[in-house]
Amino acid sequence: MTFSVAAETIAAAPVSIPATVAVSGPAAATEKSRCAGCAARSKGLCAALPAEELPELTAASRTINLLSSTPVVLEGAEADSVFTVVSGMLKLYKTLPDGRQQITGFATAGDVIGLAVGEVYAYTAETVTASTVCRAPRTTLHRLMERRPAVQGRLLAMTSVELSAAQDQILLLGCKTAVERVASFLLALSRRSRPLPDGSPSVFLPMPKVDIGAYLGLRPETLSRVLRKLEDAGAITRLTNDRIRLDDAAALEATATLAA
Amino acid sequence: MTFSVAAETIAAAPVSIPATVAVSGPAAATEKSRCAGCAARSKGLCAALPAEELPELTAASRTINLLSSTPVVLEGAEADSVFTVVSGMLKLYKTLPDGRQQITGFATAGDVIGLAVGEVYAYTAETVTASTVCRAPRTTLHRLMERRPAVQGRLLAMTSVELSAAQDQILLLGCKTAVERVASFLLALSRRSRPLPDGSPSVFLPMPKVDIGAYLGLRPETLSRVLRKLEDAGAITRLTNDRIRLDDAAALEATATLAA
DNA sequence: AGGAACCCTTGATCCAGATCAGGGCAGGCA
DNA sequence: TGCCTGCCCTGATCTGGATCAAGGGTTCCT
Numbered sequence: 001m002t003f004s005v006a007a008e009t010i011a012a013a014p015v016s017i018p019a020t021v022a023v024s025g026p027a028a029a030t031e032k033s034r035c036a037g038c039a040a041r042s043k044g045l046c047a048a049l050p051a052e053e054l055p056e057l058t059a060a061s062r063t064i065n066l067l068s069s070t071p072v073v074l075e076g077a078e079a080d081s082v083f084t085v086v087s088g089m090l091k092l093y094k095t096l097p098d099g100r101q102q103i104t105g106f107a108t109a110g111d112v113i114g115l116a117v118g119e120v121y122a123y124t125a126e127t128v129t130a131s132t133v134c135r136a137p138r139t140t141l142h143r144l145m146e147r148r149p150a151v152q153g154r155l156l157a158m159t160s161v162e163l164s165a166a167q168d169q170i171l172l173l174g175c176k177t178a179v180e181r182v183a184s185f186l187l188a189l190s191r192r193s194r195p196l197p198d199g200s201p202s203v204f205l206p207m208p209k210v211d212i213g214a215y216l217g218l219r220p221e222t223l224s225r226v227l228r229k230l231e232d233a234g235a236i237t238r239l240t241n242d243r244i245r246l247d248d249a250a251a252l253e254a255t256a257t258l259a260a
Numbered sequence: 261m262t263f264s265v266a267a268e269t270i271a272a273a274p275v276s277i278p279a280t281v282a283v284s285g286p287a288a289a290t291e292k293s294r295c296a297g298c299a300a301r302s303k304g305l306c307a308a309l310p311a312e313e314l315p316e317l318t319a320a321s322r323t324i325n326l327l328s329s330t331p332v333v334l335e336g337a338e339a340d341s342v343f344t345v346v347s348g349m350l351k352l353y354k355t356l357p358d359g360r361q362q363i364t365g366f367a368t369a370g371d372v373i374g375l376a377v378g379e380v381y382a383y384t385a386e387t388v389t390a391s392t393v394c395r396a397p398r399t400t401l402h403r404l405m406e407r408r409p410a411v412q413g414r415l416l417a418m419t420s421v422e423l424s425a426a427q428d429q430i431l432l433l434g435c436k437t438a439v440e441r442v443a444s445f446l447l448a449l450s451r452r453s454r455p456l457p458d459g460s461p462s463v464f465l466p467m468p469k470v471d472i473g474a475y476l477g478l479r480p481e482t483l484s485r486v487l488r489k490l491e492d493a494g495a496i497t498r499l500t501n502d503r504i505r506l507d508d509a510a511a512l513e514a515t516a517t518l519a520a
Numbered sequence: 521a522g523g524a525a526c527c528c529t530t531g532a533t534c535c536a537g538a539t540c541a542g543g544g545c546a547g548g549c550a
Numbered sequence: 551t552g553c554c555t556g557c558c559c560t561g562a563t564c565t566g567g568a569t570c571a572a573g574g575g576t577t578c579c580t
Contacts, residue, residue: 094427094428094430094431096431096435096436096517097517098517100435101435102430102431102434102435104427104430104431115420117417117420117421117424122424122427123427145413146409149406149409149412152409152412152413152416153405153412155416156412156415156416156419157377159416159419159420159423160375160377160419161377162423163419163422163423163426164377164382166423166426166427166429166430167354167364167382167383167426168354169426169430170354170362170364170426170429170430170433171354171356171362171364173430173433173434173477174362174433174474174476174477175356175360175361175362175477176356177566177567178566178567208526208527208528209527209528209529210527210528214434216434217433217434217435218567218568219567219568219569220527220528220529221528221529221530221567221568221569222566222567222568224528224529224530225529225530225567228529228530241527241528241576257356257357257358257360437536437537438536438537468556468557468558469557469558469559470557470558478537478538479537479538479539480557480558480559481537481538481539481558481559481560482536482537482538484558484559484560485537485559485560488559488560501546501557501558
């Protein structure tokens, strides 16, 4: 069963899946174009859309509010929809038959989820925090791409950036030690988030430690020990469980052994 | 220094780089369109080109024959050209400051090398065997994409496939054991090569063992031990140093623990 | 308030694969 | 012909991170 069924039939959703909080689709969209006011309008694929395409997209898409730990797409399921993250955070992962999981990435506002090469999704996507996503049929995306080369160009650019990030992750997993992996991860995240009021860079880690470990190819125990070591060395401070301040970014850079 | 300089000025090439054997470009192309008869005409990006675009591409591109162990693009160098592999095999790798190398992939006929997100190449590409590649200016590719959406679509498709492969590699590096990695690698390669005359699948491994190790995140000693274990178990036979026959693909599938 | 279910952290021990070391073989060159 | 340089294989040992085990904190539910 794909999540989309649950999204549209809230009452019938199995209790094992946390309930959708709200859905707004064609029925709820009394305004001319819900997309025009969307928080993700200027991000991801939608940034490549001229205003005149919005009404059709509004008609074809649905905005879905999700609690945390809710699957959005399932690895191996028929890939009939694509999703844009409006807010929140999701984890994308692949699973081996015996249950081992590898997180391939985290998706935030503007990221597109569910693009598939073949007929089925290549990974599972699940919310880490309460999130809002926008679902559109795959066919709508294809039609938009045919009509608007800019959309295809934008998708190519986004895919290329993702590919580059995936190759960086291959380097991390294939070559780097535990400390190097964690330092690289913290620095990469800090580049995408704004610094604290006092100017020092920080990172927000809403996901459990076991997920960060599954992303970095480490066990949560190892992650915990590495963070402690970095904290003892004065490179970071753990402000709360989900917020880390980078006190010595230069030291982190040095231990991250970034690619030339 | 980028390789392109060496390619066009053979006599001036430093001796440390094995010499280019032959170059055919505008000066050598007396025929109407060299591209029309190219071995890679039906592959990769060129497959998306209508015949009427070929003369311009022929005029803008150069075919380059290379000995083995010759760099084609260098990580960090200005990304002014893109290359299509016509024949042979190249390895693509990233390097850490201390010299550790991670091979992110091997490129064969039809593969495109040198696409960059930013201004510089994200990896080094170097021939593993004697190879023929075709070089074109990045601007030519951009012009073709603007004029022919099909080219952009093909590039998007190729990039998406590469991204999917990269995510499989992330799963391999993050989760799998040494035996599982080697079994997955052999099976993946066997799917792309034709079986032996007797019908059994086989793989051709022209690259040194240390390169296969650098691709799988293993030391060559470990790779050697794993291959011996698989051979003792009757799953494979090492016919020559660079050719392995898969005697029991089902057993390999089982040990590869492929993703669901 | 009690307690159940998670997380996170730390300590002790284990092991898969890295590292170190040495020997054999094939191809290239003087 | 004989040396030399890579590459490959195998054995011995080491170690970084996994695994096993246990305690404490927080949140949510009853």
